[in-house]
Every structure is written in C-alpha cells, then in structure tokens.
Amino acid sequence: MKIEPFGDQAVRVIFGDQIAPEIQLKINQFTLLFDREPFSGFIEYVPAYTNVVFYYNPIIVIESGRKDISAQRQVIDYLTNVSKRMDDCADNEEKRRVVHIPVCYGQDFGPDLEEVAAIHHFSTNEVIERHSAPKYLVYMLGFAPGFPFLGGLPEALATPRRATPRLKIAAGSVGIAGKQTGAYPLDSPGGWQIIGRTPVPLFTPKADPPTLLSAGDLVKFDPISVQEYMRIKEGHQWH
Amino acid sequence: MALTIIRKGFASSVQDLGRLGYQRFGMIVGGAMDPPSAKLANWLVGNHETCAVIEYSFLGPSILFTRDTLFALTGAYCRPTLDSQEIGIGRPCFARKGQILTIGSLIVGSRGYLAVAGGIDTPIWFGSRSTYERAGQGGFQGRRLEEQDCVPVGEPSERAKRVITILSKRAGTIRWFFSLRRTYQGVQTIRVIPDTLWNYFSEASRKNFLQSEFRVTTSSDRMGYRLEGAELTLDEPIELYSEAVTNGSIQVPRDGQPIILLTDHQSTGGYPRIAQVASADLPLLAQLPPNSKLRFQQISSEEAEKQFVKQSEDFELLHKKISFQLDSMPL
Numbered sequence: 001m002k003i004e005p006f007g008d009q010a011v012r013v014i015f016g017d018q019i020a021p022e023i024q025l026k027i028n029q030f031t032l033l034f035d036r037e038p039f040s041g042f043i044e045y046v047p048a049y050t051n052v053v054f055y056y057n058p059i060i061v062i063e064s065g066r067k068d069i070s071a072q073r074q075v076i077d078y079l080t081n082v083s084k085r086m087d088d089c090a091d092n093e094e095k096r097r098v099v100h101i102p103v104c105y106g107q108d109f110g111p112d113l114e115e116v117a118a119i120h121h122f123s124t125n126e127v128i129e130r131h132s133a134p135k136y137l138v139y140m141l142g143f144a145p146g147f148p149f150l151g152g153l154p155e156a157l158a159t160p161r162r163a164t165p166r167l168k169i170a171a172g173s174v175g176i177a178g179k180q181t182g183a184y185p186l187d188s189p190g191g192w193q194i195i196g197r198t199p200v201p202l203f204t205p206k207a208d209p210p211t212l213l214s215a216g217d218l219v220k221f222d223p224i225s226v227q228e229y230m231r232i233k234e235g236h237q238w239h
Numbered sequence: 240m241a242l243t244i245i246r247k248g249f250a251s252s253v254q255d256l257g258r259l260g261y262q263r264f265g266m267i268v269g270g271a272m273d274p275p276s277a278k279l280a281n282w283l284v285g286n287h288e289t290c291a292v293i294e295y296s297f298l299g300p301s302i303l304f305t306r307d308t309l310f311a312l313t314g315a316y317c318r319p320t321l322d323s324q325e326i327g328i329g330r331p332c333f334a335r336k337g338q339i340l341t342i343g344s345l346i347v348g349s350r351g352y353l354a355v356a357g358g359i360d361t362p363i364w365f366g367s368r369s370t371y372e373r374a375g376q377g378g379f380q381g382r383r384l385e386e387q388d389c390v391p392v393g394e395p396s397e398r399a400k401r402v403i404t405i406l407s408k409r410a411g412t413i414r415w416f417f418s419l420r421r422t423y424q425g426v427q428t429i430r431v432i433p434d435t436l437w438n439y440f441s442e443a444s445r446k447n448f449l450q451s452e453f454r455v456t457t458s459s460d461r462m463g464y465r466l467e468g469a470e471l472t473l474d475e476p477i478e479l480y481s482e483a484v485t486n487g488s489i490q491v492p493r494d495g496q497p498i499i500l501l502t503d504h505q506s507t508g509g510y511p512r513i514a515q516v517a518s519a520d521l522p523l524l525a526q527l528p529p530n531s532k533l534r535f536q537q538i539s540s541e542e543a544e545k546q547f548v549k550q551s552e553d554f555e556l557l558h559k560k561i562s563f564q565l566d567s568m569p570l
Contacts, residue, residue, distance in 0.1 A: 007515035008543035045481035053483035141265035142507030211264045
C-alpha cells in the first residue's frame with residue numbers, strides 16, 4: 001500500500017496496479033476500518049479499481065489538529081495508521097452482499113442481443129445463459145449516479161462497442177462494451193451493445209443512498225420474461 | 240416570497256457550495272464555479288455562506304421582485320440596473336416589490352452571482368440545493384432557470400432585516416463596496432501541482448506544458464475547460480483504470496489537448512492526468528471566458544495548501560469586515 005498526494009485537498013491510497021477482487025476487498029476493508037473513526041475535516045472517499053481517494057478540508061484538519069504541520073502530512077499520517085490496523089481484520093469474501101437484478105433479455109429491450117450472439121457464434125439463449133451465470137463484482141460507481149463498473153464478464157462475451165453510438169439508451173439498459181458489462185441508471189447516449197433491460201431502478205433520487213449498488217457488492221442478473229418485467233415495473237416486488 | 244424570472248440570461252441556475260459526500264455513488268459535487276464570489280454575495284445580504292444563490296454566465300437574467308428584498312451581485316463585473324437606475328455590484332442593494340433587476344452582459348469575468356437575503360429556498364437534496372442537471376435533481380426542479388419561473392426565497396436573518404429597515408427609508412444606493420481584489424492578466428498564470436503521472440509524459444510535453452500558452456476553447460462549460468495548445472504526449476502508452484478525479488484535474492486524452500475538469504465533472508475518469516490546478520486558483524480559472532490565454536506555473540502541493548489556507552484566512556477577515564459594516568449602518 002502507498003499513499004500519494006492528489007492535488008492539495010486529497011490523497012490517494014493505492015492498493016495495487018491491476019483489476020482484481022482481492023484488491024477491491026482490501027479497499028473495502030480499509031474504508032470500513034476508516035468509517036469507525038474518520039478524522040476532523042474528512043469530506044468523503046471515492047473507491048476505484050486499484051485505489052481510493054480521500055478528500056479533506058485542509059482548514060479544518062489544521063484547526064482541529066496541529067498548526068505546525070501541513071494538513072496533507074497529517075492526513076497521510078492518519079491513513080498510514082489506519083493501514084497498520086488492517087492486519088487485524090480477517091479477509092471475508094463471504095460477507096459481500098449479493099444483489100439480484102432481474103433482466104428481460106432481447107427483443108425491444110435488448111436490440112443488440114442478436115448481433116452479440118452472431119459475433120460469437122452463439123444462440124441468443126447461450127448469450128443469456130452465459131451473461132446471467134456469473135456473480136459480477138461492483139468495483140466502483142462512477143460516470144453517472146449509480147452506474148456500476150462490473151468485473152467478471154466471461155471472456156467469450158467480450159464484444160467491441162457499436163461503431164455508431166446511440167443518441168439515447170433507456171435507463172435500465174444492460175449492455176456489453178469490450179470486457180465490461182453494466183447497466184445504465186439514467187437515459188444516456190452511448191456505444192454499448194445493449195442486450196437487455198432491468199425494470200429495477202439503479203438510481204432512486206428519493207432513497208438514501210440513492211443507488212441500488214455500492215462498491216464491493218456482487219451482482220447476479222436473473223433472466224425474466226416481458227410479463228415479469230411489466231409486473232415489476234408496475235410495483236411488484238422482486239426477491 | 241419569490242423571484243420571478245423575466246429573462247433567463249445564459250445558463251442561470253441555483254447553486255450553493257456543492258453536494259459533498261456522494262461521489263462514491265457516482266454523483267457529482269457541483270455547486271458555484273467561483274465559491275468565494277458566492278460566499279461574498281451571501282455575506283453582503285446577511286446570509287450564511289452556504290445559502291443558495293443564482294449563478295449566471297456571460298449574460299445575466301432579469302428578475303422581478305415580488306416583495307421588498309435585499310440582494311447583492313458579485314463575481315463577473317457588469318452594469319446592472321434596477322428599474323433602469325444603475326446600481327453597483329459588491330454591495331447590498333434594496334429593491335421594492337415590483338422592481339425589476341436587469342443584470343445584462345458580463346463585462347469582465349464569465350460568472351456572476353445573485354444572493355438575496357434569506358437565500359434561494361428550493362428543496363435540499365442530499366444536503367445541497369445545487370442544480371444537478373444530468374440527474375434532473377437539486378436546484379430549481381433539477382434544471383436551469385427559465386422565463387416565468389417563480390424561485391422561492393427564505394426568511395432573511397436578523398442582520399438582514401435591520402439593513403432592510405434602514406435602506407427602505409432612504410433613497411439611492413450604498414456607496415461602499417467589497418471585492419475580492421482579483422487582477423486578471425492578459426495571459427493568466429494558473430498554478431499547478433504535477434500529477435503522479437507527470438513523469439510518464441515526454442520531456443518535450445512537460446516543458447511545453449510549463450512554458451507555452453494555452454487557450455480556453457469554446458467547448459468549455461461547468462464540467463470542464465478544453466484547452467488548445469502544444470500537443471502533450473506520453474513517452475509510451477500506459478494502461479490506466481478509471482479512478483477518482485476532481486475539480487482542477489488536468490486530463491490529457493489521445494488528441495494531446497488538455498481538459499481541465501471543473502465543478503460539474505464526473506466523479507471518476509480514466510485519462511492520464513498531467514497535473515492538478517492549485518485550489519487557490521480554481522475560482523479565478525472558473526472566471527476565464529473562452530479564448531482566454533493561460534500559462535501554467537509549477538508549485539508543490541505543500542505550497543498550494545499554504546496558498547489556500549492564506550486565501551481562506553483573508554476571506555474570513557473580509558467576512559468580519561462586511562458583518563461589521565452591515566451592523567454599523569446607522570438606523
């Protein structure tokens with residue numbers, strides 16, 4: 001682990017240099033440990049694939065800490081101490097929350113399903129089976145509110161982006177872009193291959209937190225029919 | 240009590256000091272592009288600095304007051320009028336019910352702020368009233384202001400009420416004013432802290448970055464400024480994964496032309512970053528209109544922090560002076 005300054009009001013705590021579930025787990029453990037006792041002046045942290053950035057207000061750090069040392073130094077020292085306590089917490093992969101997301105694959109909801117199947121010489125059902133089999137790890141949220149960066153797409157499904165991006169992809173659309181898979185929380189333009197759509201909102205402005213997923217969750221896509229999609233959309237629960 | 244938007248100006252929106260604490264959910268911080276100017280406007284009308292204000296760019300809105308109101312304009316220099324009567328910026332102004340404020344074109348700087356006593360009182364969403372356009376949340380119905388909008392205003396503070404009583408009894412505007420004493424240069428110097436990826440850029444690129452001029456292009460908005468200048472290249476391609484980026488991060492996409500991320504930036508990004516703008520220079524940068532020229536000057540993160548702390552202390556002193564000035568106005 002190393003800590004680097006990121007501008008004059010943030011530091012980056014780095015746990016590795018590749019996309020790997022073990023690194024994500026370490027970042028999760030570090031932030032959980034930090035949550036027990038944040039420092040005065042701490043604003044927020046933002047986890048990503050290989051590191052987590054801590055934002056702080058230097059004025060408050062200095063006022064409530066030492067006046068003769070920079071806020072940056074004090075924050076780095078504080079986080080170094082948190083990292084020393086990391087060994088105390090056991091690795092616990094099983095603790096991850098599994099979030100089931102129902103997806104209606106194909107037809108109007110997944111206009112690119114047939115093309116994706118054709119590219120890989122699969123039937124559309126084989127694409128659905130392969131895509132809905134794994135438990136995907138949410139490495140981070142970014143790009144848009146509630147947008148998950150998921151890891152774990154089977155190599156056989158990796159598909160280049162569409163040559164021409166769509167001007168509007170409906171909220172809930174589930175797609176593939178290269179080695180990534182994900183779901184759009186809001187209507188957005190985009191070049192992802194869209195294979196299905198979920199009726200479950202990934203971003204709910206009135207909920208706290210407003211997003212369905214958090215970094216460290218596991219996602220399982222469950223194939224559903226158009227009828228089930230409509231039932232859930234009308235407010236029936238999905239379990 | 241409300242303000243009615245008569246003419247919407249350009250990109251007018253409700254902003255405060257931003258929505259902190261939700262970037263890990265993919266939400267943006269947002270808020271005023273020039274926070275010191277937004278704070279100054281609030282202080283001048285007896286508000287807490289976190290009250291929401293109206294931010295406008297290039298062309299200010301025209302506004303009808305539906306009740307006697309204390310207001311102040313700060314940020315970009317302009318020549319506003321109240322019912323055709325010229326008023327000054329950087330001072331408290333009193334408007335009677337039915338009067339119309341016309342802000343007009345911004346002359347120096349590209350963003351201005353209107354604060355009213357009591358603050359803009361749109362609903363708070365995740366701790367902030369800042370407009371989050373992409374999510375359609377916060378601010379006034381999650382969008383920029385439009386003509387005919389009735390923008391709600393809160394209850395003025397005791398300090399503001401006293402000033403309202405005084406100004407309602409006398410004619411003319413206040414002569415004193417406060418400003419942030421900024422000087423704009425022909426080629427603006429912006430201080431930057433090299434990013435950890437600094438050494439991955441070619442020697443020529445690093446040299447050009449610090450020695451040549453860059454121009455702010457017209458493809459610049461609240462999300463970021465696209466610059467035009469010497470091409471910046473990496474010595475060799477590096478694989479980067481998305482990670483947190485912030486206000487002032489200078490990203491270099493494949494075309495070699497830098498982009499400075501600003502207030503409405505996404506919480507994460509995956510382009511190589513060459514440097515980070517010193518926090519003390521971000522408000523000034525946000526005031527630069529398209530076609531402005533700028534030059535980067537390297538400083539250490541320690542020095543940048545010192546400059547920011549010093550600037551904050553100066554603002555605190557300014558806050559005290561304004562409060563004293565308001566409280567010592569004779570009844």
